Amino acid sequence: xxxxxxxxxxxxxxxxxxxxxxxxxxxxDLDAYTSHEGIVKPSFIVVSGDLIQGAYTDExxxxxxxxxxxxxxxxxxxxxxxNRKRCIVVPGNHDVNRRITKxxxxxxxxxxxxxxxxxxxxxxxxxxxxxxxxFYEINDAENYKKRFDLxxxxxxxxxxxxxxxxxxxxxxxxxxxxxxxxxTFCGLNSCHKLDHLCDxxxxxxxxxxxxxxxxxxxxxxxxxNIAIWHHHYYGRPLETNYMDRSILTDLLSxxxxxxxxGHQHHFQIAEEYSDMLLSKDDKVQKLLLVSSGTLxxxxxxxxxxxxxxxxxxxxxxxxxxxxIYINIREDKNPNPNxxxxxxxxxxxxxxxxxxxxxxxxxxxxxxxxxxxxDRKCKETGDYIAxxxxxxxxxxxxxxxxxxFFKNYLKEVSDYEYVYDNIKEIHSVEDAxxxxxxxxxxxxxxxKKALLEDPQLQAMDDMNVKTLLNALx
Numbered sequence: 123x124x125x126x127x128x129x130x131x132x133x134x135x136x137x138x139x140x141x142x143x144x145x146x147x148x149x150x151d152l153d154a155y156t157s158h159e160g161i162v163k164p165s166f167i168v169v170s171g172d173l174i175q176g177a178y179t180d181e182x183x184x185x186x187x188x189x190x191x192x193x194x195x196x197x198x199x200x201x202x203x204x205n206r207k208r209c210i211v212v213p214g215n216h217d218v219n220r221r222i223t224k225x226x227x228x229x230x231x232x233x234x235x236x237x238x239x240x241x242x243x244x245x246x247x248x249x250x251x252x253x254x255x256x257f258y259e260i261n262d263a264e265n266y267k268k269r270f271d272l273x274x275x276x277x278x279x280x281x282x283x284x285x286x287x288x289x290x291x292x293x294x295x296x297x298x299x300x301x302x303x304x305x306t307f308c309g310l311n312s313c314h315k316l317d318h319l320c321d322x323x324x325x326x327x328x329x330x331x332x333x334x335x336x337x338x339x340x341x342x343x344x345x346x347n348i349a350i351w352h353h354h355y356y357g358r359p360l361e362t363n364y365m366d367r368s369i370l371t372d373l374l375s376x377x378x379x380x381x382x383x384g385h386q387h388h389f390q391i392a393e394e395y396s397d398m399l400l401s402k403d404d405k406v407q408k409l410l411l412v413s414s415g416t417l418x419x420x421x422x423x424x425x426x427x428x429x430x431x432x433x434x435x436x437x438x439x440x441x442x443x444x445x446i447y448i449n450i451r452e453d454k455n456p457n458p459n460x461x462x463x464x465x466x467x468x469x470x471x472x473x474x475x476x477x478x479x480x481x482x483x484x485x486x487x488x489x490x491x492x493x494x495x496d497r498k499c500k501e502t503g504d505y506i507a508x509x510x511x512x513x514x515x516x517x518x519x520x521x522x523x524x525x526f527f528k529n530y531l532k533e534v535s536d537y538e539y540v541y542d543n544i545k546e547i548h549s550v551e552d553a554x555x556x557x558x559x560x561x562x563x564x565x566x567x568x569k570k571a572l573l574e575d576p577q578l579q580a581m582d583d584m585n586v587k588t589l590l591n592a593l594x
Contacts, residue, residue: 123514125165125303128201129412129433131352131384132172132214133190134419139461141193144418149200151451151465159467161434161449164201165303169194170384170414171214171312171352173276178221180272187276194280207284210298210307213291214352214385215316215323215363217273223317226266230257249319258319267292269317293328297336301498302507304439305348306340308333308378312351312365323353323365323385330372341377343494344486346437346444349378354386354413370395370409379481380410380446382435387416388428389450389468391477405482412448421458429453430463436476441518442485448477491515492526505533509543531555537562547575550583557589569593 135141155161174186194209202208227249230237237257241248247260260266270291277287288294292314299306314324337347357364363385373381374397392411400407415431416423424430430453438445450468453460467475486494492515499508508530512523528551534540541559544552557578560568572578573593578586 123439126162127166127435128164129168129382129414130417131170131414132416134416134423143461145196147463167209168350168382169211170350170382171212172216176216183272191280210309212309212350213273218313219269219272220318222269226260226262227258228261230259251319293326294332295329297333305346308349310351312353321363325369330376334376337376344484347378348380350382352385371397374400374407374409382412384414387423389415389431410479424458444481446479505530553586
């Protein structure tokens with residue numbers, strides 16, 4: 123099973139441009155890398171936060187969300203044939219309504235030393251303002267919680283009829299599992315406790331707890347678990363706009379294999395995080411961390427020497443592991459304020475210009491895989507999918523499961539598929555399947571090839587002879 127994920131982040135569209143030029147550039151790049159670079163068309167879209175620039179009025183924020191919704195609708199049609207289920211979106215710091223947070227805090231009336239003690243004991247309702255060097259406290263907790271309301275409204279409108287954002291945006295997460303690709307995406311909000319006076323990223327422990335069962339079930343089925351959030355997890359000594367890296371251990375303990383994020387406005391494949399105390403199936407659990415640059419930011423967002431970027435991540439899923447190939451798409455336009463990105467592959471110091479990494483998954487016994495395939499086939503009636511799953515199992519285990527494959531192939535009504543999947547005729551069953559398929563297709567060349575096949579002519583079976591005569 124091979125598929126790819128387009129990972130975008132930090133859209134940051136300026137007021138003086140619209141999304142059409144960005145969409146056109148992505149469409150051109152899709153044609154380029156699928157036609158000339160052998161990258162498969164994306165099956166999933168991941169947006170790791172900062173969908174909008176933000177504003178001081180709800181009206182302007184809603185306008186920005188309306189515009190980005192139209193853009194997401196177009197790229198869902200471009201990459202996913204309109205299937206919004208496969209689009210995963212999480213909020214970033216620019217998606218927090220700071221008008222709400224400003225209206226929810228007041229200057230603290232407590233003595234300075236008391237505030238200081240509480241602040242460094244990590245009191246959740248205290249904030250420090252460097253501009254006036256005063257402590258503030260959240261005095262309207264209910265109003266403060268509404269700082270995600272406009273993002274949630276956008277999210278629920280875009281995914282209407284598909285899924286809703288969790289009722290508590292800070293302390294709950296959501297998952298989307300795709301059975302076909304054997305992958306589970308977990309959307310996390312890294313803006314817990316974030317407001318106009320606190321730029322530190324934070325993922326609530328309760329958020330991971332809320333999806334823990336889904337992640338465990340996914341892992342135990344041999345699926346790949348991918349978590350998405352916004353903030354990076356390290357910074358320079360005087361910076362505070364990153365999250366505590368201890369959350370990575372929590373992600374590992376919840377069987378997450380890959381983390382996708384943004385916020386720092388440049389691409390990075392971070393160190394593969396591991397904890398020697400966490401091991402499963404005699405393997406040390408590791409977490410591959412991948413950040414994406416800003417998709418449409420300008421000189422304001424880009425550090426000197428950085429360019430707009432996004433990632434296309436290819437996944438080859440096997441029983442017990444997944445090969446990950448990361449392609450960095452970079453804007454080659456020398457003007458960082460340009461309205462027309464010129465996407466191309468970022469040159470890397472290797473022959474493929476891809477970064478390869480292998481993720482360890484839980485290995486499932488062939489017997490259990492066969493049961494999963496059969497159960498799914500009975501639920502969906504998709505016999506071709508069952509055949510493809512058997513072929514994948516054979517490739518992963520280097521073992522033939524031909525009887526199982528034939529049982530599903532007999533039920534397939536796509537005769538082109540049946541004909542093409544009987545590579546060699548070893549039995550009467552093979553002969554009958556191929557002859558029936560050729561007859562149904564009424565393809566002269568296929569009929570002629572079978573009529574001239576000496577192996578078929580030599581078969582002493584009445585059914586085979588009857589079908590051969592029918593082909594004549």
